[in-house]
Amino acid sequence: MENRVVFTEEMAKDYTILIPQMAPFHFELLSATLNSFGYKSEVINNNSKEIAYLGNKYVHNDTCVPAIYVIGQFLDALNSGHYDVHKVALIITQTGGGCRASNYIHLLRSALKKADYGFIPVISLNASNIESNPGFKLSFNLLKKLIQSITLGDLLMLLYNQTIPYETNKGTTKELSEYWINYLSQEYLNNKKISSFRLKKHLKAMINDFNNIPITNELKVKVGIVGEIYVKYSPLGNNNLEDFLINEGCEVKTLGIVDFILYTFESVAYDIKQYGNNSLLMRLVYKLMVYYVEHPRKYINSIIKKTRYAHILEFKKLKRLAQPYLGYGTHVGEGWLLTAEIIELIQSGINNIITTQPFGCLPNHIVAKGMFKTIKEAYPKANLGSIDYDTSASKINQENRIKLLLMNAKSNLHNQQEKS
Numbered sequence: 001m002e003n004r005v006v007f008t009e010e011m012a013k014d015y016t017i018l019i020p021q022m023a024p025f026h027f028e029l030l031s032a033t034l035n036s037f038g039y040k041s042e043v044i045n046n047n048s049k050e051i052a053y054l055g056n057k058y059v060h061n062d063t064c065v066p067a068i069y070v071i072g073q074f075l076d077a078l079n080s081g082h083y084d085v086h087k088v089a090l091i092i093t094q095t096g097g098g099c100r101a102s103n104y105i106h107l108l109r110s111a112l113k114k115a116d117y118g119f120i121p122v123i124s125l126n127a128s129n130i131e132s133n134p135g136f137k138l139s140f141n142l143l144k145k146l147i148q149s150i151t152l153g154d155l156l157m158l159l160y161n162q163t164i165p166y167e168t169n170k171g172t173t174k175e176l177s178e179y180w181i182n183y184l185s186q187e188y189l190n191n192k193k194i195s196s197f198r199l200k201k202h203l204k205a206m207i208n209d210f211n212n213i214p215i216t217n218e219l220k221v222k223v224g225i226v227g228e229i230y231v232k233y234s235p236l237g238n239n240n241l242e243d244f245l246i247n248e249g250c251e252v253k254t255l256g257i258v259d260f261i262l263y264t265f266e267s268v269a270y271d272i273k274q275y276g277n278n279s280l281l282m283r284l285v286y287k288l289m290v291y292y293v294e295h296p297r298k299y300i301n302s303i304i305k306k307t308r309y310a311h312i313l314e315f316k317k318l319k320r321l322a323q324p325y326l327g328y329g330t331h332v333g334e335g336w337l338l339t340a341e342i343i344e345l346i347q348s349g350i351n352n353i354i355t356t357q358p359f360g361c362l363p364n365h366i367v368a369k370g371m372f373k374t375i376k377e378a379y380p381k382a383n384l385g386s387i388d389y390d391t392s393a394s395k396i397n398q399e400n401r402i403k404l405l406l407m408n409a410k411s412n413l414h415n416q417q418e419k420s
Ligand code: SF4
Pocket: 064, 065, 066, 099, 100, 101, 102, 228, 332, 333, 334, 358, 360, 361, 362, 363, 364
């Protein structure tokens, strides 16, 4: 019999589900979506120094950095006194892939026990039926709406990053992005279903709002961020990398979470074909899911082409970019997607790329730093840097290494300006 605290239907009535922060443009919307389905959830935004301390105290330091941060953040929130610890549940994803991420949940439960919180239920968020709870159901409609909110979060992040370095009036872009996060959170909270017509209306209005922000026409260094999903998006995990780059006068490009979802679907379809019963029906279901998830981005591109913003690359084209370098069976961690994202950025004119690596994350070292030599042979102008993130890593060292990459980037931009 399973030795875990199950999240019951009774608990679902009044327990607060705590969500660890990973992607600030997306997670408030995800929480609003859960709440519109009757749950009471909250994103925890604590970022004290205690997080790393607690993570290291209750999780073995050989474990992946994202697990240490996420577990530390949960424990810090529970210790904070803000919550009735007998009325909270924690939620964590289980991707079901070949990497350790699917086992973070067990590390979390073990840490809770050691910290005397063993009575707190932990919910697994997964679409593969790995673990279930009577009080939490990832229905098709909930999954659809969660994916929809990720599409909106991705767009918001892309618009924000392409606007903020150029804004004429300081603060306008941040203000507008906060407005949209609040507006959409209310909209998603108050309506259980958002029609495709309504979604399109929001996408269009958001693009137009950002496009109307007055900007300068300066040339800025463009820097792409790729990497392991947690340290790529989480300001806690990457020591506020996006803000640091923006303060250094750069335009940042971090590609969307939707691509990671599509990559996960594709990986399942690949495995079914290679190792499963090769069921045509199953493969068709996954292909249809890819089509469904990607569909709103076609609409986004049709609006974006009339603006100053860059279009979003179709997933099948992104996938093709990895083909000369890696097989599609390379799908542990971020797998072929990470390499494909580097190539996408370079082909779109962004040669300066930082890969964010949790210290000791072997799968992502292979498809990131491990590919640098090959990528540089194909794209000699590529200016690539790999930064390790660890709870004990010095922020100053990380920033100094990034500054070296930026020195090259700035001198390349200067040379380019001289020539034109
Ligand atoms: S991808 Fe890296 S950080 Fe993530 S679970 Fe695997 S080894 Fe750990």
